[in-house]
Amino acid sequence: MEYFLQQLINGITLGSIYGLIAIGYTMVYGIIGMINFAHGDVFMVGAFIALVLIIGLGLTASAGLGLLILALILVLVVAMVLTSMWGWTIERLAYRPLRGSFRLAPLITAIGMSIVLQNFVQIVQGARVKPLQPIVTGGYTLIDDGGFVVQLSNIQILIIATTTILMIGFTLLISRTSLGRAQRACEQDRKMAALLGVNVDRTISLTFVIGASLAAVAGLMYLLYYGVIDFFIGFVAGVKAFTAAVLGGIGSLPGAMLGGLLLGLIETFWSGYFSIEYKDVAAFSILAIVLIFLPSGLLGRPEVEKV
Amino acid sequence: MAKSPNSFAASLTDAGIAALIAVALFGPLVGLKTEVTTGGLFLSQRWGDVAVMVAVVFVGRLALNLLVFKTDRPVTRSLAAALPSLTGLGRFGALLGPALLGLSVVLPFLMMYGAPDQSRYVIDLSILVLTYVMLGWGLNIVVGLAGLLDLGYVAFYAVGAYTYALLATTFGWSFWVCLPLAGLLAACWGMVLGFPVLRLRGDYLAIVTLAFGEIVRIVLLNWYDFTGGPNGINNIPRPSFFGIEFSRGEDGFAAIFGLEYSAMHRIVFLYYVILALALVTAFVTTRVRRLPVGRAWEALREDEIACRSLGINTTNTKLTAFAMGAMFGGFAGSFFATRQGFISPESFTFIESAVILAIVVLGGLGSQIGVVVAAIVMIGGFEVFRDLEEFRMLVFGLAMVLIMVWRPRGLVSTRVPSIALKERKAIGGELVGEGHG
Numbered sequence: 001m002e003y004f005l006q007q008l009i010n011g012i013t014l015g016s017i018y019g020l021i022a023i024g025y026t027m028v029y030g031i032i033g034m035i036n037f038a039h040g041d042v043f044m045v046g047a048f049i050a051l052v053l054i055i056g057l058g059l060t061a062s063a064g065l066g067l068l069i070l071a072l073i074l075v076l077v078v079a080m081v082l083t084s085m086w087g088w089t090i091e092r093l094a095y096r097p098l099r100g101s102f103r104l105a106p107l108i109t110a111i112g113m114s115i116v117l118q119n120f121v122q123i124v125q126g127a128r129v130k131p132l133q134p135i136v137t138g139g140y141t142l143i144d145d146g147g148f149v150v151q152l153s154n155i156q157i158l159i160i161a162t163t164t165i166l167m168i169g170f171t172l173l174i175s176r177t178s179l180g181r182a183q184r185a186c187e188q189d190r191k192m193a194a195l196l197g198v199n200v201d202r203t204i205s206l207t208f209v210i211g212a213s214l215a216a217v218a219g220l221m222y223l224l225y226y227g228v229i230d231f232f233i234g235f236v237a238g239v240k241a242f243t244a245a246v247l248g249g250i251g252s253l254p255g256a257m258l259g260g261l262l263l264g265l266i267e268t269f270w271s272g273y274f275s276i277e278y279k280d281v282a283a284f285s286i287l288a289i290v291l292i293f294l295p296s297g298l299l300g301r302p303e304v305e306k307v
Numbered sequence: 308m309a310k311s312p313n314s315f316a317a318s319l320t321d322a323g324i325a326a327l328i329a330v331a332l333f334g335p336l337v338g339l340k341t342e343v344t345t346g347g348l349f350l351s352q353r354w355g356d357v358a359v360m361v362a363v364v365f366v367g368r369l370a371l372n373l374l375v376f377k378t379d380r381p382v383t384r385s386l387a388a389a390l391p392s393l394t395g396l397g398r399f400g401a402l403l404g405p406a407l408l409g410l411s412v413v414l415p416f417l418m419m420y421g422a423p424d425q426s427r428y429v430i431d432l433s434i435l436v437l438t439y440v441m442l443g444w445g446l447n448i449v450v451g452l453a454g455l456l457d458l459g460y461v462a463f464y465a466v467g468a469y470t471y472a473l474l475a476t477t478f479g480w481s482f483w484v485c486l487p488l489a490g491l492l493a494a495c496w497g498m499v500l501g502f503p504v505l506r507l508r509g510d511y512l513a514i515v516t517l518a519f520g521e522i523v524r525i526v527l528l529n530w531y532d533f534t535g536g537p538n539g540i541n542n543i544p545r546p547s548f549f550g551i552e553f554s555r556g557e558d559g560f561a562a563i564f565g566l567e568y569s570a571m572h573r574i575v576f577l578y579y580v581i582l583a584l585a586l587v588t589a590f591v592t593t594r595v596r597r598l599p600v601g602r603a604w605e606a607l608r609e610d611e612i613a614c615r616s617l618g619i620n621t622t623n624t625k626l627t628a629f630a631m632g633a634m635f636g637g638f639a640g641s642f643f644a645t646r647q648g649f650i651s652p653e654s655f656t657f658i659e660s661a662v663i664l665a666i667v668v669l670g671g672l673g674s675q676i677g678v679v680v681a682a683i684v685m686i687g688g689f690e691v692f693r694d695l696e697e698f699r700m701l702v703f704g705l706a707m708v709l710i711m712v713w714r715p716r717g718l719v720s721t722r723v724p725s726i727a728l729k730e731r732k733a734i735g736g737e738l739v740g741e742g743h744g
Contacts, residue, residue: 035510045336052339055348085331094708101715104456107513108668111661112707119701124337133347235657239517246514277529284518291511292503 002148007272008265013156013225015264016163020218021241022248022256023170024087024211030187030251031207032099037110038090040238041117042212046083046219047229048121050075051130054223061137068135079220080213086117087212088205096201114234122231129230136224159221166217167257170210174253183207187251236280240267243287249300258298262286318372326365333360404676411437411582415575427571434578434646436686438639441585443666443678445635448592450664451673452601453628454608456513458660459520462500463493463633465527465655467640472540472650473533482546482645486638493637494630501629505622508611520660527652539651546645548576577646584642588635589675595631604628669710671717680718684710 021043028036053075063071094109139153174180182203185193194200222237223229240263248259263283270282290298338357339350414433418426442464449457470489474480500519504512527534534540545553553560553573560572595601603624606614615621644650666685670677688706692699710718 029510033510035513048341049335051341051348052335052350055341055350056339082331082335085328089328089332094712097712098715104450104668104672105711105715107456108665109708109711111665112704112711115658115661115704116701116708119697119704121336123697123701125341126343128343130341130343130348239521239657242514243518246511250510278525281522281525284522287518288503288515291507291515295506295508295511 002143002145002150003272005143006148006150007268009150009152009156010272011265011268012261013159013264014268015244015261016159017218017221017225017260018237018241018244018264019257019260020163020166020214020221021237022244022260023253024215025242025245026248026250026253026256027183027207027211029245031183031190031204032095032106033103034095034106035110035242036095036208036211037107037238038094038113038117039211039215040236040241041114041121041234042083042087042090043215043219043222043237043241044229044231044234045086045117045121046079046212046216047223047233048125048219048231049082049216050079050220050223051132051229053078054132054135059135060133061135072136076217076220079216083216083219084209084213087208087215091205091208096204099204114238118231118234125231127231129228132223132227132229134224134227155224159225162217162221166214170214171253173210179203179206240280240283243283246297247287247290249297251301252297252299255297255299262298315373318369318376321372322365322369325368326361329361329364330357333357407676407679408586415578419571419575427574430571430574430578432687432690434574434581435690436682437578437581437585438643438646439663439666439682439686440679441581441588441639441642442636442663443670443682444585444588444592444675445632445639446663446667447632447673447675447678448595448604448635449628449632450667452592452596452608453604453625455625455628456510457516457629457632458513458657458664459500459516459518459523460632460636460663461655461657461660462520462523463497463636464640464643464659465523465652466493466496466633467637468644468650468654469527469534469540469640470637471641471644472543475544475645476540476542479544482544482641483549486641489641490634490637493640494634497629497631497633497636498626500633501626505625517657517660520655520657524652524655527655534652537651537653539649539653540644541649543644543648543650545573545648546577546580577642581642581646584638588638591631593675600624600627665707669707669717671719674717674719677717677719684718 021039024039024042025036028034028039057071057075059068059071059075061068090113094113095106098105098109134155136155136158137153139151139156141149141151143150174183182193182198183206185196185198186200186203190200193203218237222233241260244259244263245256246259247262248255248257263286266286267279267283271279274282334357337360338352338354340353341348342351411433415426415430418429422429442460445463446457446460449455449460467489470492471482471485474485474488475482500516504515507515528537530536547553548560551560551563553576559568560566560576566572596605600623603614603619604627606617606619607621607624607628611621614624643654647654662685666678666681669685670679670681685703685706689699689703692702695702
């Protein structure tokens, strides 16, 4: 039971990170119907920007609590801004010229961009794995009855709390603001939205900006949680997050979060109880099984094709 | 685009903004490099590189603005007029296929007698290009003809390679016995993996096929007893000339045919094997396109609902497309195994699938000759830029993006209809459906 609880906590933490990345996929897919393959690498770029900032600020675990929180918020905001500029630039250079072109063209440029980002970071930051000393340390012991000790670390609290706050803020952004309305309108019918005065290009750009900034948050969280990053983390994380988005029903925001959490839990429990080597196989198999029985994901709207 | 009165000032401002964005993009990542030392991480500064990159962005953007974007007479238009149009291809296009075929048949002899010191390199490179041409043609059946987006094609390549490697190293079977078996097994796997995804469409199909590709790789990586795990399989037998080994000994190829022994014999032989395999792929594809099943593939790509209402069995149609594409992938895989003599899961990563898909799409979906052109441009170009070392993959990715932006329909975007009444007319790729899975 204790072991189960510990795996649950770990799974939710991992799932939060997947969920944050998955939102970027699901929003872009919802609005322009393309798989943004470079998104996983935008997440990786975000993690590297955060790493550079943390080292630049000389942030260590020995800083005082107040200072640490302030500095982390600063790193978070700056990383979000810089990473979203990457997202914006990629959209502008590689996807916008192909808008309205045939469907596979942006997919290929996205794969190309993903290769470009990986190799760019490998060249400028080196191929070696970057280990970072733990910055957020400590935690609470939830259950200690002589057997298995269940712990909730501060970093896990930080990740889950940040994700929850961002999800609430983000849901409000989509449901209440004019940007959110424009976004939902474009999702339903881009041409009609344009006729009604929505600046479609700007809305799509903003979608990429939001997706990239959430990916930057995920990047920072990943960096703080695992403490090691390299230029290749984007691929695996990207595939997993996309799986999460599809699992939850692509185009659906709560679906992305739910899918992320489920995927995190599946992976953690599989590693905890069965074999760690085959955790990716488990995640992908669940995806295939879900899609066979629910072809539009858990919360996705079934695609109705009009003839 | 109309020329504004102060287009130079506008261009300058625009380039300035681009440069500012470049500062934000490159500043932290290029300017500050994280170095790993024993004492932890520290930053080294490289602001000179940032300045160079920003300057390149500024000048490049300014030049583009002045010459292309913000002028009445863009250079690209006059360039396009000067160059022969690839879209039309015209008479040149009709000759391109036979010309390439002729060249590929005589290439080894041309090289061996024309430039013997270069021949080894050129023929090796041609073998690589032909392998990708074959893979591209195989994937073209699935993506280009049937319109099913497959991101896990490398799985079948892996199945073919491991089938040959395991059969040859365990039972000592010859390449020519294993080749059909590898194709057959890959085709079975194509059906096995195709079956669950029958109901999926478009991007769902893409992600599930990607997942299958990864599953196959992970299993190969972790099943030590069977596949050797990350160590792969060593000492895979080389192919023989129908039983005659390419060896120095008495009963070797050179001795039997009365030639002087040369290591080139095997390479030239491998070249012709892959050329023949690739041509078989192309031939079978063009023939099958005219069979009912081939027409059903193309109908499926254009409109699945219409297909179903006309009584086409979409299940069988999709499965045959998957199986046939996979079969050629399997052939190519066993060729790869016998050529390398060593295989490991590292050769079958997602990036391979992406490269093959890129060749198909960059060439122009459904176009046979386009695949050849794209494979030569991408794989040949990749090898030519060998000196760039770590920048090579970066250039490769950039080329993918640029070619796609430049020609979204692929390098060869005309289609010749499979069947026609009276007259066969090539049509632009824009008029062909791209399939929704």
